[in-house]
Amino acid sequence: MSAGKKHARSEGEEQTARLTKKTKTDEIPDGPNDTEPSSLKAEKKKKKDKKDKKDKKEKKDKKQKKEKSEEEPEEQQNGDSAEAESEPKPEKKSKKDKKKSKSSEESTPNPTDQNGVFNGTTPAANGAAQRNGAAYSYQQTSTLDAVSEAEVQEFLKKQEIAVFDPSGSKYRPVMQFSHLPTSTLLSKKPFASFSAPTPIQAASWPFALAGRDVIGIAETGSGKTMAFSLPCIESLASSPKPTHEKYDRTAYARAVVVSPTRELAMQTHAAMSSLAALVGLSAVCLYGGASKDDQRALLRKNNGADIIVATPGRLKDFLSEGAVSLSDVMFAVLDEADRMLDKGFEDDIKLILGSCPPREKRLTLMFTATWPVSVQGLAEGFMIDPVKVTIGNRTRAGGDENGVGNGSVELQANLRIEQKVEVVDPRGKEQRLLELLREAQKGSAKNDRILVFCLYKKEAVRVEQNLERRGIRVASIHGDLRQDQRTRSLEAFKAGTTTVLVATDVAARGLDIPEVKLVINVTFPLTIEDYVHRIGRTGRAGKKGKAITLFTEHDKSHSGSLVNILKGANQPVPEELLKFGTTVKKKAHDSYGAFFKDVDMSKKATKITFD
Numbered sequence: 063m064s065a066g067k068k069h070a071r072s073e074g075e076e077q078t079a080r081l082t083k084k085t086k087t088d089e090i091p092d093g094p095n096d097t098e099p100s101s102l103k104a105e106k107k108k109k110k111d112k113k114d115k116k117d118k119k120e121k122k123d124k125k126q127k128k129e130k131s132e133e134e135p136e137e138q139q140n141g142d143s144a145e146a147e148s149e150p151k152p153e154k155k156s157k158k159d160k161k162k163s164k165s166s167e168e169s170t171p172n173p174t175d176q177n178g179v180f181n182g183t184t185p186a187a188n189g190a191a192q193r194n195g196a197a198y199s200y201q202q203t204s205t206l207d208a209v210s211e212a213e214v215q216e217f218l219k220k221q222e223i224a225v226f227d228p229s230g231s232k233y234r235p236v237m238q239f240s241h242l243p244t245s246t247l248l249s250k251k252p253f254a255s256f257s258a259p260t261p262i263q264a265a266s267w268p269f270a271l272a273g274r275d276v277i278g279i280a281e282t283g284s285g286k287t288m289a290f291s292l293p294c295i296e297s298l299a300s301s302p303k304p305t306h307e308k309y310d311r312t313a314y315a316r317a318v319v320v321s322p323t324r325e326l327a328m329q330t331h332a333a334m335s336s337l338a339a340l341v342g343l344s345a346v347c348l349y350g351g352a353s354k355d356d357q358r359a360l361l362r363k364n365n366g367a368d369i370i371v372a373t374p375g376r377l378k379d380f381l382s383e384g385a386v387s388l389s390d391v392m393f394a395v396l397d398e399a400d401r402m403l404d405k406g407f408e409d410d411i412k413l414i415l416g417s418c419p420p421r422e423k424r425l426t427l428m429f430t431a432t433w434p435v436s437v438q439g440l441a442e443g444f445m446i447d448p449v450k451v452t453i454g455n456r457t458r459a460g461g462d463e464n465g466v467g468n469g470s471v472e473l474q475a476n477l478r479i480e481q482k483v484e485v486v487d488p489r490g491k492e493q494r495l496l497e498l499l500r501e502a503q504k505g506s507a508k509n510d511r512i513l514v515f516c517l518y519k520k521e522a523v524r525v526e527q528n529l530e531r532r533g534i535r536v537a538s539i540h541g542d543l544r545q546d547q548r549t550r551s552l553e554a555f556k557a558g559t560t561t562v563l564v565a566t567d568v569a570a571r572g573l574d575i576p577e578v579k580l581v582i583n584v585t586f587p588l589t590i591e592d593y594v595h596r597i598g599r600t601g602r603a604g605k606k607g608k609a610i611t612l613f614t615e616h617d618k619s620h621s622g623s624l625v626n627i628l629k630g631a632n633q634p635v636p637e638e639l640l641k642f643g644t645t646v647k648k649k650a651h652d653s654y655g656a657f658f659k660d661v662d663m664s665k666k667a668t669k670i671t672f673d
């Protein structure tokens with residue numbers, strides 16, 4: 063509780079006490095409580111009974127909610143769910159971070175509490191923003207200055223880039239690596255092997271390098287990891303490291319990246335740590351389901367870590383025991399931001415960002431492929447005048463003819479993925495899956511990698527066993543497996559020793575597995591956003607991909623939003639799917655809130671119309 067709140071409450075309590083006293087003095091003579099008239103006693107008892115009843119009801123509701131969430135499909139339980147069962151998660155914060163969390167973090171955005179550079183009116187076009195001691199001195203290079211405005215506009219249009227900047231600053235996109243100021247990082251791999259920045263990198267790098275908060279929304283597989291990794295590591299490398307007492311064994315991270323699943327945290331860590339090493343920085347990955355002692359040892363070995371990539375539950379554990387402090391953080395990233403901000407993770411994120419310096423003093427970046435309305439307001443409360451960079455034809459919604467959108471975002475699937483929807487009888491799904499796999503792995507395609515998504519953990523187990531019995535090389539990844547089994551399955555699939563991976567939505571977001579040729583949805587996910595993420599495991603880094611979805615009458619509540627996605631990506635819409643209706647329902651879940659996207663049904667596909 064903040065000091066302010068505590069004060070307010072004690073004042074309120076005092077007032078109640080004063081009122082009670084007044085009533086007492088008005089009605090009865092002074093005296094001890096047991097001399098109170100029976101009417102007052104009865105009134106008190108009534109109040110107490112009412113309170114007890116309320117407490118009991120709250121307890122019961124809490125219990126029911128907990129039981130219900132244990133029955134929920136896998137998607138809502140990923141992240142650190144296994145960890146939650148085995149490791150207590152004290153809510154307590156370390157002393158060091160307690161002070162920090164009293165910052166403005168959880169307050170609603172207030173334009174008057176922002177610092178000079180980011181007050182919504184001052185363009186930050188010359189960089190030099192100061193945040194937590196770090197200077198962000200991005201200056202547009204003369205090479206980029208020399209490019210004609212027409213060429214820049216052509217690029218923005220072609221790549222369907224829209225930038226919405228509330229402070230009105232204008233940075234040109236870095237269309238080539240040579241448009242960026244030279245740096246050690248850029249001269250090395252992987253940048254040296256990429257031919258050009260991807261659109262999300264081109265448009266967001268200048269802002270993040272200049273010290274602006276950024277929300278980056280771009281299709282799956284479009285290079286968002288590097289979009290936040292490069293400015294993060296560049297800014298860390300050019301800022302002095304704060305010093306701490308010699309005997310202090312706390313690991314003070316200067317950047318924190320939070321990911322919704324362990325596998326994604328590990329993958330992001332692998333990418334960032336190799337970049338970080340190029341400039342003498344270190345990164346540690348903290349995730350549930352693995353030994354805390356080992357992770358603690360890693361922190362000690364590196365004498366802390368400049369960058370921590372983590373899943374929320376494990377990070378909270380380390381924070382509460384004081385092994386990690388985020389009080390030096392100058393760069394905070396929420397990867398798969400909409401997932402991190404929905405009801406399942408909201409409290410964890412508040413606690414984690416509340417342990418960092420206040421938003422005025424750090425940079426906050428959020429990247430995602432889907433950006434539902436339900437989390438947008440919440441996101442901006444953690445940031446200072448974020449620049450919103452969106453890629454895709456959805457970006458011009460409500461914007462002007464120059465491609466400058468108004469910040470609203472439509473849900474869109476990766477356009478390089480061929481999407482097919484088959485409406486089937488629910489009882490025939492697994493037989494159809496088998497036929498599809500055999501068809502897809504015929505002849506020379508026998509080693510093609512295929513990702514099969516189920517909704518429930520038990521369903522994934524059953525499907526895997528069925529496929530195994532039919533002689534298919536298959537592994538699985540879901541929350542009922544130990545972390546080492548999950549990791550082994552993923553590695554076997556990446557290496558190609560297993561060609562079919564059956565997964566729940568723990569594998570839906572962010573995983574970058576090269577050469578996944580086909581994604582098959584055996585059961586439709588909980589949300590249309592998850593559908594977009596699932597199919598996004600194919601068609602990555604400019605490649606083509608294919609997704610087949612088995613749709614049954616049980617999924618009919620998703621038909622409208624699926625039709626919209628198919629239309630938006632110029633994909634065929636089967637007649638049988640249209641029969642389920644085209645209304646998009648807005649749904650709010652008891653525990654997870656309104657995670658549905660508001661889709662404008664009056665909108666037609668950009669390139670194709672269906673009659």
Ligand SMILES: Nc1ncnc2c1ncn2[C@@H]1O[C@H](COP(=O)(O)OP(=O)(O)OP(=O)(O)O)[C@@H](O)[C@H]1O
Nearest residue numbers: 256258259260282283284285286287431572574603
């Ligand atoms: N500039 C670039 N040129 C070519 N390839 C790139 C470039 N930047 C990143 N990549 C590659 O693109 C692939 C996909 O990138 P990444 O995993 O960051 O996608 P993403 O946008 O985060 O996807 P998702 O939304 O699924 O999380 C990676 O293999 C990465 O190495």
